[in-house]
Amino acid sequence: MSLFKGASAIVDLARGLKAHDFFFAYRPRLRIRERKLCGFELTMQRQRPLDSSRDCASLSDAVAESAASDNFTDLILETAGRHLSHWKQEGRTGLTLSVNIPTSELVQADLPGKLKSLVVAHKLNPRRLQITLTETPLASSVDELADATELVQAMGVGIALHGFGPRQNSLALLHQLALDTLRIDRCYMSNVPEDPESGIILETCIKLGHRLGKRVVLDGIETEAQFTWVHEIHEDIDCQGSHISEALQAPLLEALISLRRYT
Template sequence: MTILSSFAKQVAKLWYSPDLLLIGQRRERRMRMLASLVLVLVGSLWGVFFTLQGGWGIVLMDLLLILCGLGVFILTLRNQVRLANLLLFGVIILVIVGMTLLLDPNTTAAPRATHLYLLPIAVAALMAFRDEPIWLRYGVALLCLGLFTALASSSWAPSSAYNLPDEVRVTGSWVQSIVAMLMLFVLLHILQSDAVERSILDRDLHVALREQQFVLHYQPQLNRTGQVIGAEVLIRWQHPQRGLVAPAEFIGHAEQTGMIIPIGQWVLEQAVRQLRCWNDEPLFAGIGLAVNISQKQFRQASFVADTLALLAEHGIDARRLDLEITETLIVQDLEDLQHKMSALAERGVRFSLDDFGTGFSSLSHLKRLPLDTLKIDRSFICDVLTDSSSETIVRTVIGLGQSLGMTVIAEGVESEAQQQFLLSNGCTQFQGYLFSKPLPLQAFRDYVAQQNS
């Protein structure tokens, strides 16, 4: 029951999660999940039919469909988008070609029609691999078009043993042609709508940056005594028509288009200015701010110089600024990362490794980089009381941080029981809804006054 409950929870998070990057990505994930379930269902039905008919070659193809559907579903749950798409499209293309050659010969009475599905598959590939390298996105689409052309122009078949009779295929050709064209029309409409949505979002982001529609919220970070010692800075978009927009709705697009660089710089500047404003307030003078830094922002050649100039301009203690990086950034260009982090750390800037345990960093990375803080990902904290693996991971991260002389912060703490578990294992800094949601500036000031007075 525990396994089934955990599995159902993962499916629910994936289907209804508010943390997905864009509406389009939510739609794509749902479509991928539905496609995987359809593959399992179709493969099972046809597998039973051809088993009774003794068509073992087709049965193997149906078994491939079932395994593909299960694989895509699991990969989607694990958020491994590229692998899920490669498996899904690879198997679908293989099955369409196989069915065209084995079941659907080109005759004068009934021309081939199964290969028509390669046209909507090509359009679907343009959407599914939209954020992948150009060679992959257009490579899959061109492969579909090339196979379509070859099958439409040839009558060759490896064997006639599985050919369906012409009287069945005449009706089937009409049905498959209509279905394939309807699929093509629907996918072209989705592709056009998606392009319009992205264009509008891109335009609105430029306007938001120019007209300063972004606002900052602050999620408090507390120590074991309940005092606020810092806060994570989180961006929100005060859209003139849509109201307050969560970052999940636009950060992904900003990453893809490069808009994350000026947006990230704006957040950093606002955080430093806020620290400067607090210099003269005793209650806030010791509070630090943690700012998330994107990969593209950190890779800018001028990032170190710009950050140091910003600190010098506002005259703040650099130790109050905490730059949060992710494990993905570590594994991509360690040498450049180490050089830039060291240059900033020498001037007092602190660094946190965000969502630790969800990426691919190793102990050697932790040893080489001037990190001050490890942040335990909320996914482990959520299940720490019910899942033995999460419990072990949390204990290990806390022990690792302590042995390396780092501070460990637990993100996503939502219950007193979770906090007590963390305290009993040596974690003394917390962030989560148990204490406070992200707050606008004035509400954060009131919260600090309440907790620290």
């Protein structure tokens, strides 16, 4: 059952934001070689479940296939545009912002146009915005998705593939889609450094991404041992996870950037 239905979708979403049931959160992303903050992943989360049968950590999981999906995408893109514009005005031109978009939304005819309008309206450097594909596309929609990723990449906006590795079609998607970044599935990192095979798989995925000219992001850095392992493989990769920082709300986000003087 969808969390939101029909014409009430945007009303429920707005009501939830006003009541602070939903809030934006930002996961810091660290460039491991330089130990430098390079950007954030923007998500929408909820303070408490609206439906006890759906205990989702992220609102995007709940609305991706619901009637609120279009509204959610518009809202999160506009929020990303405002943040990037603010950072630009503050001279923080090195930070990127990644937003999670269901593949079903990316193939909508008007989404590339929305992205172009967003970039123009906020006078953004499109390379500072990244779209992350959050679900495995159906085989029947891959060609359509490939066309959409080419359109988005042509305007300079980045495209990342989330959960690379365990998907049966990961290698096919890497070949077929116009991707800038691979986000390697956190299931491999969860077993590092205790499981040598997981470490080998991770290093192989990283090297594959680099050989193909992609940036690589590792999710799920949860312990000091994992952070040390990643640092010691001496690869130019970006990382995120609770050991680096929990997801932050906007005031703490700005405090972190100001305190560290990241650009």
